[in-house]
Amino acid sequence: MSNRTGQLHVVATPIGNLGDVSARACEILASVDHIAAEDTRHSRQLLQRLGIQGALVSLHEHNEMDRIERILSWLEAGASVALVSDAGTPLISDPGYRLVRAVHAAGYPVLTVPGPSSVIAALSIAGLPTDRFFYEGFLPARAGPRRRRLEALAGCAHTLVFLEAGRRVVATLEAMKAVFGGAREAAICRELTKRFETTRTDSLSALLEWVQADSDQVRGEFVLVVGPSSQAPLSTTAALPASDELVHMLRQEGLGAKSTARVVARLTGESINSVYRRAAGQGSETHG
Template identity: 60%
Template sequence: MSNIPGRLHVVATPIGNLGDISQRAMDTLTQADLVAAEDTRHSARLLTALGIRRPLISLHEHNEEARVALLKARLAAGQDVALISDAGTPLISDPGYRLVRSLRLAGFEVLTIPGPSSLIAALSVSGLPTDRFFFEGFLPVRAAARRRRLAELAECDHTLVMFEVGRRLHGTLEDMIAVFGGARPAAISRELTKRHETTRLEDLQGLAVWLHQDPNHQRGEFVVMVGPAPSRPARPSIPDAEELLSLLRAEGLSARAAARLAARLTGESANSLYARLHRGKEHK
């Protein structure tokens, strides 16, 4: 057993094109004592294609908590562990958060081996604003819950980014049209870095039409991006209470009516505003 604890390496892997694997990722996977993977069968094929043979252990949403103690023990014994997901950067809508947090709190070193991410790849070619964005991940599966969540996001002034699967994409676009309006600019990316990579920039209504034109458009996994909510005209500022009372009185309202209306606009007490009017008369 080594006196020097091992390290967890969070390794990004290709999202489709094996040519996107970095040399650093290759070296890390080759040298790791153990590779923790979301789906060991999928990851075994990936490692074989890369010419890497390492022991694999599963780590997914159903067993992550149980795996933490085992991986801590491996690290404490001086073994290095590489964490990978099915594709792209681990922890981005994938398991691993509980493991990374637990290891950090226990004092173990966690290192990133950055690389492909469908989220960033799609944004970079979308044609939508990229200076600020809000990543939602996967929306709720059920339509009612999905519409409620979209309503909460409707006024977001950043580009919205979501993941979706082909069989739900039509329903998701229909819900977005209902909540955001069909004219909202949006983009869809599918099969990123693969042979049939497609990114389509339209408004939401146009994307729904495009989706129906060819069944192939609904195949694969998707990144859906929606442009920022249109800016609303600024509401005119309300004069302060004193000025408002003077304006209302100048328009011929009685002191009582002016106080009631000013109270509705400012949130102040009508009685206090009425008393203020009378104090003003006494000081004249």
């Protein structure tokens, strides 16, 4: 039995541009005893380009459960293991969830080596709201289930993020236009960090026309970002002025400091005492 403590490292790898790999990712991949990879052929090419010799074992959606027992035995012996996907951050529409859960349950450390993610990359450049977003990943390939899933998401008040392959992107955009409406704002982010990286933000109708008119725009890997529904109910605070302006407006209307504080605190979630101190400084109290 080794005196070392076995550790699982979840390592993000480039989504296209090799220059995006972090120094820490290289250090971990070069030092671990085993690397569990979604596709060993793909990961072997990456390691060769980085000048790293690694002991690879496959871990994909069809064998993950079978691999867990072997990896736990390595951890029990004190070995270190890295988990990588074909590209980007593992577990995001990639296998690994069951392994990570099992390692936690067995009491071994699970450590993150963060880095590239197509989801976050697309959100950062799409020009659509990012304060809240819903990650859907891949939609069903068949038309009926795909439409039903889009209908369930149609009223979402958050920005929606989807992954898609080039061979299905036109059909997906057609379904989105039919369900969400052609005026819904969206962005196509294609081949992120690669030579032909392209991002375009427009209405769903315009985006569909664009890709249908240019065969080059249906090649590669896609992240589709769809803006929030205009029909979704806004949160209370999203439709309100800033709290200081509310305080001023209510005091100008003759509402007392205590009442102003109660109203503003209820609408904004601020503490009554905090609002009261500001309200009390804006004129004498005329109402309770």
